[in-house]
Amino acid sequence: MQDSSRPVTGYPVQNLNGCAPPPTGYAYSYAHVNPNPHPYYPTPPPQDPRSTFLRRLLSAIAVVLIIFGFILFIIWIVLRPQLPDFSIQSLSLSNFNAANQRVNATWNAQIQVSNPNKKLSISYGEVVSSVFHKDYFLSETRIGPFVQRTRSAGAVGASYSMVDSFVDGDVMDEMNEERRAGEMKFSLKVSADVAFRYGGWRGRRRFLTVWCDDVAVTASSGKMIGGPQRCKVY
Incomplete structure (x- = not known):
């Protein structure tokens, strides 16, 4: 005799909790199971110790430069370096003669140099001075190195000479024309290698350019x- 409690094959199974069975064609959702219980994580390639050292070295250099620049900025704020003042006290011309594009002349100048800084002295290394007619170079001389203390001023002398020196014809004609008019004008240039000092500290050296434009002298007395x-100081 067949057991009536067993379900008949081919008929839907009745849900024991009283709920209706799922509709035909319903698909159950199942959690995705990784077929690989031990996933593979790629190992990063080994770093080159030389490149790592180089990066660290460059970073350290950058930090040192930033700190050094900050220190220099603080020093500049505290000391406030100012450029020196230059002025022509006197200029004389003697033995001037210009003919056949040949010039003979001697200039003597007294240049006053003032240091306006309260805390910084100024040392002058190589000092070169030149004389021009307008923008035409005529002669050059060198001035010995010197040091200026804070809030001080002093005069330096410079002598320039031309002995049977060739000049362009147009320049010679302009100088002779000025001489006949009674007044001649020359420009002086000073180029110096300078450094600011504060006690034992010395700043980096810099190049200084000075222009004294159109200094007039009389043609008669010079x-x-x-x-x-x-x-002008640059």
Whole structure:
């Protein structure tokens, strides 16, 4: 005799909790199971110790440079370096003769140099001075090194000479024309290698350029016209 409690094959199974069975064609969702219980994580390639050292070295250098620049900035804020002042006190011209594109002349100049800094002295290394007619170079001389203390001023002398020196014809004609008019104008240039000092500390050296434009002298006596003339400092 067949057991009536067993379900008949081919008929839907009745849910014992009273709920209706799922509709035909319903698909159950199952959690995705990784077929690989031990996933593979790629090992990063080994780093080159030389490149690592180089990166660290460059980083350290950058930090040192930043710190050094910050220190220099603080020093500049505290000391406030100012450029020196230059002025022409006197300029004389003698033995001037210009003919056949040959010039003979001697200039003597007194240049006053002032240090306006309260805390910094200034040392001058190689100092070169030149004389020009307008923008035409005529002669050059060298001035010995010197040091200026804080809040001090002093005069340095410079002598320039031309002995049977060739010049362009146009320049010679302009100088002779000025001489006939009674007044000649020359420009002086000073180039110096300078450094600021504070006690044992010395700043980096820098190149200084000074221009004294259109300094007039009389054609008769060769003396400078007017009083001291201030120069431009760059």
